[in-house]
Amino acid sequence: MQPIQSNGYSVFFDANLSSLKDFLDQSSYSKIFFLTDLNTSEHCMPVIGKYLPHLDNYDIIEVDPGEANKNIDYCIGVWHMLLDFGADRNSLLINLGGGVVTDMGGFAASTYKRGIDFVQIPTTLLSQVDASVGGKTGIDLGSVKNIIGTFAQPQGVFISTDFLSTLDxxxxxxxxxxxxxxxxxxxxxxxxxxxxxxxxxxxxxxxxxxxxxxxxxxxxxxxxxxxxxxxxxxxxxxxxxxxxxxxxxxxxxxxxxxxxxxxxxxxxxxxxxxxxxxxxxxxxxxxxxxxxxxxxxxxxxxxxxxxxxxxxxxxxxxxxxxxxxxxxxxxxxxxxxxxxxxxxxxxxxxxxxxxxxxxx
Ligand SMILES: NC(=O)c1ccc[n+]([C@@H]2O[C@H](COP(=O)([O-])OP(=O)(O)OC[C@H]3O[C@@H](n4cnc5c(N)ncnc54)[C@H](O)[C@@H]3O)[C@@H](O)[C@H]2O)c1
Structure with a gap:
C-alpha cells in the first residue's frame, strides 16, 4: 500500500516495518528513545526486535498503561528520563503504543527542549486509524480529557497490522x-x-x-x-x-x-x-x-x-x-x-x- 502524505510527513503501511528501517538508516540522530507502556514493552518491543534486529542503540522509557496515566505527572516522568538519559535536541523519541502513548509521547517530545523529533508507531486499532494521524498531542488535566496539548507533526507514522495480533x-x-x-x-x-x-x-x-x-x-x-x-x-x-x-x-x-x-x-x-x-x-x-x-x-x-x-x-x-x-x-x-x-x-x-x- 502506498504511503499516505500528511502535513509534512508520511504514513507508511508495511507489516514488517521496512519503512521505519529505511527512515532510521537514513537519519543521524544522536540518541534514540522508545516510549512504551508495560503492555507494549512486553508485546510490541519483540516485534521491533524481529523486524529491526540491528537496532540496538536505544533507551526505553516505560510508563504504566491506561488513560488514567495520560497526565502531567507521567509526562514529567518522561521529561526527567529524557534529561537523565542525556537527550539533546538531535534526539528522536519513538512512541510505541496506543493512543495514550502516542498522545502523551507526542506532547512530551514537542515540548522537551522546545521540541525534538518524534515518530508514531501505533499499536492499537484505535491509534492506527485515528490517534496517530493529524498532529494532535496531549494529556488530560484532572477529569478533563486532552485539555493540555500541542499541534505537532511527527517525522513519520509507521503502521504494522502485526501489532494487532496481541490486542484483546x-x-x-x-x-x-x-x-x-x-x-x-x-x-x-x-x-x-x-x-x-x-x-x-x-x-x-x-x-x-x-x-x-x-x-x-x-x-x-x-x-x-x-x-x-x-x-x-x-x-x-x-x-x-x-x-x-x-x-x-x-x-x-x-x-x-x-x-x-x-x-x-x-x-x-x-x-x-x-x-x-x-x-x-x-x-x-x-x-x-x-x-x-x-x-x-x-x-x-x-x-x-x-x-x-x-x-x-x-x-x-x-x-x-x-x-x-x-x-x-x-x-x-x-x-x-x-x-x-x-x-x-x-x-x-x-x-x-x-x-x-x-x-x-
Ligand atoms: N490525537 C488524536 O487525534 C486522538 C484521536 C483519537 C483518540 N485519541 C486518544 O487515544 C487514546 C485511546 O487510545 P487507545 O484506545 O489506543 O488506548 P491505550 O493507549 O490505552 O491502549 C489500550 C490498551 O492496549 C494496550 N496495548 C497497546 N498496544 C497493544 C498491543 N499491540 N498488544 C497488547 N496490548 C496493547 C495498552 O497498554 C493499553 O492497556 C485516548 O486517550 C484518546 O483521547 C487521540
Whole structure:
C-alpha cells in the first residue's frame, strides 16, 4: 500500500516495518528513545526486535498503561528520563503504543527542549486509524480529557497490522468505533463496507481507508477551524460519558465504547436538529448496537455529564458545540445546542435500553 502524505510527513503501511528501517538508516540522530507502556514493552518491543534486529542503540522509557496515566505527572516522568538519559535536541523519541502513548509521547517530545523529533508507531486499532494521524498531542488535566496539548507533526507514522495480533478483543472493538465514525461522517460506501466487517479482525484496506479519510480532513484543516470539527462527531457526549465512567466505574468504558454511545445520542440529535432522516438513524443505531455493548446510566448522572461537556473545546459563549450528520456519509459542524436538547438525547438512549429489556 502506498504511503499516505500528511502535513509534512508520511504514513507508511508495511507489516514488517521496512519503512521505519529505511527512515532510521537514513537519519543521524544522536540518541534514540522508545516510549512504551508495560503492555507494549512486553508485546510490541519483540516485534521491533524481529523486524529491526540491528537496532540496538536505544533507551526505553516505560510508563504504566491506561488513560488514567495520560497526565502531567507521567509526562514529567518522561521529561526527567529524557534529561537523565542525556537527550539533546538531535534526539528522536519513538512512541510505541496506543493512543495514550502516542498522545502523551507526542506532547512530551514537542515540548522537551522546545521540541525534538518524534515518530508514531501505533499499536492499537484505535491509534492506527485515528490517534496517530493529524498532529494532535496531549494529556488530560484532572477529569478533563486532552485539555493540555500541542499541534505537532511527527517525522513519520509507521503502521504494522502485526501489532494487532496481541490486542484483546475488547480493545479491537473499541478501535472499530473510530472506523465507524469515519464512514458516518465522510463516506457512505465505506460505511456499507464496514457494516459487514468483523470488528475483531479488521483487514488492512479498511485501516488504510480510515487513515485516508482522517488524513484528508486534517490536511484540509490542520488547526480545527472548520472541517476538522467533523471528527468530533459522537465525541462531545462520548467524552463526557467516558469521563463519568472513568471516575465512577470499577471497570470503566473504553474510549471507543463511550464513543459508540455518543454516536447514538448525537445520531439522535442529527435527526432532531439536523437533516439525518429516520431511516438512516435507525440504520446507524441498529449497526452500532449490534457491535458495541449497551451502557445503562440513570438520570442522576445527567448533571455531571453536562458539566463535563461544558469544558469541551468546541463550545462557544456557554453553548455546547456539536458536529452532526446531515446524512450517512456527510457531517456538518458548528451546531450549538442547549442543555435540555442534549438531555433529550440521553433520554433517547435510555429509552432504547428500556425497550430492549421490555422485549426480552
Ligand atoms: N490525537 C488524536 O487525534 C486522538 C484521536 C483519537 C483518540 N485519541 C486518544 O487515544 C487514546 C485511546 O487510545 P487507545 O484506545 O489506543 O488506548 P491505550 O493507549 O490505552 O491502549 C489500550 C490498551 O492496549 C494496550 N496495548 C497497546 N498496544 C497493544 C498491543 N499491540 N498488544 C497488547 N496490548 C496493547 C495498552 O497498554 C493499553 O492497556 C485516548 O486517550 C484518546 O483521547 C487521540
Amino acid at each position: 478483543k475488547r480493545q479491537l472493538i473499541s478501535g472499530f468505533a473510530e472506523v465507524v465514525k469515519h464512514g458516518l461522517i465522510a463516506d457512505r460506501a465505506y460505511f456499507d463496507t464496514i457494516k459487514s466487517a468483523d470488528a475483531t479482525a479488521i483487514d488492512p484496506p479498511i485501516i488504510y481507508r480510515s487513515v485516508q479519510i482522517k488524513n484528508h480532513v486534517v490536511t484540509t484543516d490542520p488547526y480545527e477551524k472548520g472541517l476538522r470539527k467533523t471528527l468530533n462527531f459522537g465525541h462531545t457526549i462520548g467524552h463526557a460519558i467516558e469521563t463519568y465512567s472513568l471516575k465512577t466505574d470499577r471497570d470503566p468504558l473504553l474510549h471507543g465504547e463511550a464513543l459508540a454511545i455518543g454516536m447514538i445520542c448525537e445520531g439522535y440529535l442529527s435527526h432532531k436538529y439536523n437533516s439525518l432522516n429516520g431511516v438512516e438513524l435507525d440504520e446507524l443505531i441498529a449497526f452500532i448496537r449490534s457491535v458495541f455493548p449497551d451502557y445503562s446510566f440513570s438520570k442522576k448522572i445527567y448533571t455531571d455529564v453536562i458539566d463535563y461537556m461544558k469544558n469541551d473545546k468546541k463550545n462557544l459563549q456557554g453553548q455546547i458545540g456539536f458536529a452532526l450528520l446531515s446524512q450517512i456519509g456527510k457531517c456538518d459542524f458548528n451546531i450549538y445546542l442547549k442543555e435540555d436538547q442534549i438531555i433529550e438525547s440521553l433520554d433517547f438512549y435510555n429509552d432504547l435500553l428500556i425497550k430492549k429489556s421490555e422485549q426480552s
